[in-house]
Amino acid sequence: GFKMGIVGLPNVGKSTLFNALTRTAAAQAANFPFCTIEPNVGEVAVPDARLDRLAAIASSKQIIPTRMTFVDIAGLVKGASKGEGLGNQFLANIREVDAIAHVLRCFEDGDVTHVEGRVDPVADADTIETELMLADLESIEKRRANLVRKLKGNDKEAQQQDRLLAAAQAALEDGRPARTVEVDAEDARAWKGLQLLTTKPVLYVCNVAEDESATGNAHSARVAEMAAAQGNAHVIISARIEEEISQLETDEAEMFLSEMGLEEPGLDRLIRAGYELLQLETYFTVGPKEARAWTIRQGTSAPQAAGVIHGDFEKGFIRAETIAFDDFVALGGEQGAKEAGKMRAEGKSYVVKDGDVLHFLFNT
Numbered sequence: 001g002f003k004m005g006i007v008g009l010p011n012v013g014k015s016t017l018f019n020a021l022t023r024t025a026a027a028q029a030a031n032f033p034f035c036t037i038e039p040n041v042g043e044v045a046v047p048d049a050r051l052d053r054l055a056a057i058a059s060s061k062q063i064i065p066t067r068m069t070f071v072d073i074a075g076l077v078k079g080a081s082k083g084e085g086l087g088n089q090f091l092a093n094i095r096e097v098d099a100i101a102h103v104l105r106c107f108e109d110g111d112v113t114h115v116e117g118r119v120d121p122v123a124d125a126d127t128i129e130t131e132l133m134l135a136d137l138e139s140i141e142k143r144r145a146n147l148v149r150k151l152k153g154n155d156k157e158a159q160q161q162d163r164l165l166a167a168a169q170a171a172l173e174d175g176r177p178a179r180t181v182e183v184d185a186e187d188a189r190a191w192k193g194l195q196l197l198t199t200k201p202v203l204y205v206c207n208v209a210e211d212e213s214a215t216g217n218a219h220s221a222r223v224a225e226m227a228a229a230q231g232n233a234h235v236i237i238s239a240r241i242e243e244e245i246s247q248l249e250t251d252e253a254e255m256f257l258s259e260m261g262l263e264e265p266g267l268d269r270l271i272r273a274g275y276e277l278l279q280l281e282t283y284f285t286v287g288p289k290e291a292r293a294w295t296i297r298q299g300t301s302a303p304q305a306a307g308v309i310h311g312d313f314e315k316g317f318i319r320a321e322t323i324a325f326d327d328f329v330a331l332g333g334e335q336g337a338k339e340a341g342k343m344r345a346e347g348k349s350y351v352v353k354d355g356d357v358l359h360f361l362f363n364t
C-alpha cells in the first residue's frame with residue numbers, strides 16, 4: 001500500500017491529527033476488513049463518492065474502499081540530523097514513506113507552547129527541510145565513499161549511482177532539496193532507489209484555529225505561497241475540529257460541518273490531496289457481493305492493476321472487461337453497458353484509467 005508520513009515540529013498538532021485520522025478509520029472498521037492499527041500506524045479509507053454510486057446500482061452487499069496508510073513520525077526537532085531527539089530512527093521511518101505530510105502550526109494560542117516561541121509556519125517548514133537536507137548530505141557522503149572501490153572496478157551500476165548522488169549533493173550544497181534535480185527517464189528508477197528524504201513529495205498541512213478552517217488565515221496564506229513556489233501541495237484544516245468530528249455519529253457530523261461552513265471533513269481533503277500528490281488513481285470491481293475500490297499509480301497497465309488484487313491475476317492475465325465509470329452509471333450497470341456496446345475487452349497493453357470498472361479474466 002501507499003504510505004504517508006506525518007512530520008512536524010513538536011506541539012504543532014500531529015498527534016491530534018493522527019488520532020482524528022485513526023479514530024475515523026476505527027469507526028469504519030465494521031465494513032473495513034484490513035484496518036490494522038498500530039500505535040503510530042493507521043490505515044484510512046480513501047473517500048470516494050463514486051464507489052457508493054456503483055454499489056447502489058449493482059446492489060452490492062458490501063462496500064470496500066481503497067485505503068492509505070498514515071504513519072505518525074514524531075521526534076523531528078532541530079538537530080535531528082545530528083542524532084538529537086529520536087534522530088536516526090526517525091530518519092529511517094521517513095525513508096520508508098512514499099510522501100510526507102508536513103503539519104505546520106498556523107494557529108495562535110498562548111496556552112500551547114511553540115518550540116521556537118513564535119508562530120511562523122514558513123520558518124518551521126524551513127527548519128524541518130534543513131534537517132532533512134543535512135541528513136541527505138550526510139548519507140550521500142557515506143554512500144559515495146562506499147562506492148569508491150566499485151567505481152575503480154568500472155561497475156556500471158555504481159557509476160550511475162555515483163553520478164546521481166553527485167547531482168543530489170551539488171543541489172543540496174547549493175541549499176536546494178534533492179527534488180529540484182532533473183532526472184532523465186532512464187535514471188528514474190535508480191534515482192528513486194536512492195530513497196533520499198528531500199525527493200519525497202510534500203503535502204503541507206496548515207493547522208489553523210477552529211474558526212478558521214473554512215477560510216484559512218494569514219499564516220496559511222503564506223504557506224500556500226511557499227508550497228506553490230516549491231511545486232508542493234497544501235491543505236488547510238483544524239486538527240481540533242477534525243478530532244471533534246471523528247467522535248460524532250454521521251448525521252451529527254454533517255450538521256456540525258454545515259455549521260462550520262464546511263462541505264466535507266478536512267480529513268477527506270487531506271486524504272485526497274495525498275492521493276493526488278502520489279499520482280494515484282482508483283479502479284473498481286463491482287458485483288452483487290461487493291463493490292470495491294483499488295489503488296494504482298497513474299499509467300498502470302491492466303495486468304499490473306490485476307496484480308494489486310492477486311499476484312496470480314497478473315501472471316495468468318488474459319484480458320480485462322472494462323466499463324468506464326460514466327458509462328456504468330449512465331447505462332444502469334454492467335448489463336446495460338454490455339447491451340450498449342460499452343463493455344470493452346482490453347488486453348495486456350491497456351493502460352487503466354481512473355474510474356474504470358474492471359473484471360479480470362485469467363488462467364490459473
Ligand code: GDP
Binds near residue numbers: 008009010012
Ligand atoms: P504534536 O506534538 O505535534 O503531536 O502536537 P499535539 O497534537 O499533541 O498538539 C499540541 C497541543 O496543541 C495540544 O494541546 C493540542 O490540543 C493543541 N492543538 C492542536 N491543534 C490545535 C488547534 O487547531 N488549535 C488550538 N488552539 N490548539 C491546538
